[in-house]
Amino acid sequence: MATPTTLSVEDVLRVNGSRRFAAAMAAASPFASLADALLAARRIWLNEVDVNGWLEAFAAHPAIGTTSPSVPKWCKEEQSAALSTATDSTAQELAEWNAKYREKFGFVFMICASGRTTPEVLADLKRRYVNRPIVELEAAAREELKITELRLAKLFSSEPTVPSATAK
Amino acid sequence: MATPTTLSVEDVLRVNGSRRFAAAMAAASPFASLADALLAARRIWLNEVDVNGWLEAFAAHPAIGTTSPSVPKWCKEEQSAALSTATDSTAQELAEWNAKYREKFGFVFMICASGRTTPEVLADLKRRYVNRPIVELEAAAREELKITELRLAKLFSSEPTVPSATAK
Numbered sequence: 122m123a124t125p126t127t128l129s130v131e132d133v134l135r136v137n138g139s140r141r142f143a144a145a146m147a148a149a150s151p152f153a154s155l156a157d158a159l160l161a162a163r164r165i166w167l168n169e170v171d172v173n174g175w176l177e178a179f180a181a182h183p184a185i186g187t188t189s190p191s192v193p194k195w196c197k198e199e200q201s202a203a204l205s206t207a208t209d210s211t212a213q214e215l216a217e218w219n220a221k222y223r224e225k226f227g228f229v230f231m232i233c234a235s236g237r238t239t240p241e242v243l244a245d246l247k248r249r250y251v252n253r254p255i256v257e258l259e260a261a262a263r264e265e266l267k268i269t270e271l272r273l274a275k276l277f278s279s280e281p282t283v284p285s286a287t288a289k
Numbered sequence: 290m291a292t293p294t295t296l297s298v299e300d301v302l303r304v305n306g307s308r309r310f311a312a313a314m315a316a317a318s319p320f321a322s323l324a325d326a327l328l329a330a331r332r333i334w335l336n337e338v339d340v341n342g343w344l345e346a347f348a349a350h351p352a353i354g355t356t357s358p359s360v361p362k363w364c365k366e367e368q369s370a371a372l373s374t375a376t377d378s379t380a381q382e383l384a385e386w387n388a389k390y391r392e393k394f395g396f397v398f399m400i401c402a403s404g405r406t407t408p409e410v411l412a413d414l415k416r417r418y419v420n421r422p423i424v425e426l427e428a429a430a431r432e433e434l435k436i437t438e439l440r441l442a443k444l445f446s447s448e449p450t451v452p453s454a455t456a457k
Contacts, residue, residue: 172395175422226339254340258426
């Protein structure tokens with residue numbers, strides 16, 4: 122988009138499920154460029170959104186590997202490499218580790234899965250599972266930020282009229 | 290207590306409001322000594338209690354400086370230095386900063402206040418207020434652990450029959 126981009130709270134909620142993040146990003150817009158929006162997103166996400174806001178954003182994601190029709194289009198695209206490389210046994214193992222992870226940490230396993238295969242995702246989940254909860258919370262928030270950045274880029278590269286109607 | 294001490298979930302909930310922490314501590318008891326209980330508390334609190342459990346424990350505390358009759362006896366004892374040094378103006382300032390803190394971080398300001406005056410508590414609150422939320426979450430959890438340790442020591446030094454009836 123060549124002109125400064127105004128983002129509504131609803132636009133931002135497609136990108137990140139935290140209402141606090143969405144309100145702050147909408148208030149910080151219009152953005153002259155994607156780069157400006159990315160800088161604001163990083164600052165707001167890491168410095169202004171509290172732990173409840175982080176948990177709210179995590180809760181907006183389906184568990185990785187989930188293939189139900191209710192999973193939003195962007196999630197499916199982000200997980201396409203993982204889904205295309207999942208065998209029955211790795212999909213089953215991923216589901217088991219997702220449940221184990223949620224039991225330990227209290228939120229869904231967050232990973233920016235773009236371009237990553239199911240074995241890679243599974244290896245990351247197992248590696249991160251041993252983390253202390255506070256360490257894992259920050260790791261999950263960093264992954265959420267990567268996802269947010271990718272989605273903001275998609276939002277900026279889409280048609281001049283932001284297609285909010287197709288989001289859900 | 291000379292004999293190994295068995296702690297019930299209710300005993301531990303007087304010390305720390307996280308149900309996950311209480312269940313794990315009760316399961317880990319009996320403890321041969323206070324030192325054993327303190328080691329278990331530290332391991333469980335930092336490694337096994339998730340962020341929701343931390344928030345649950347924080348929520349069991351009144352805001353520091355609160356003098357309502359519903360504040361538990363232990364909280365009053367822990368805050369006795371702060372309460373005795375509070376003037377009207379510092380008490381008012383503390384109340385305002387408590388509200389500001391809760392608005393930013395989403396939980397009550399946690400501090401192990403034993404022996405600390407109101408000006409000291411206020412200075413700490415202002416210093417910590419600038420923290421990123423994830424940094425402050427861990428700082429708050431470390432304060433909660435100190436409070437938990439002090440209360441465990443009280444529990445172990447009290448009468449042979451743990452006086453749970455006087456807790457609330």
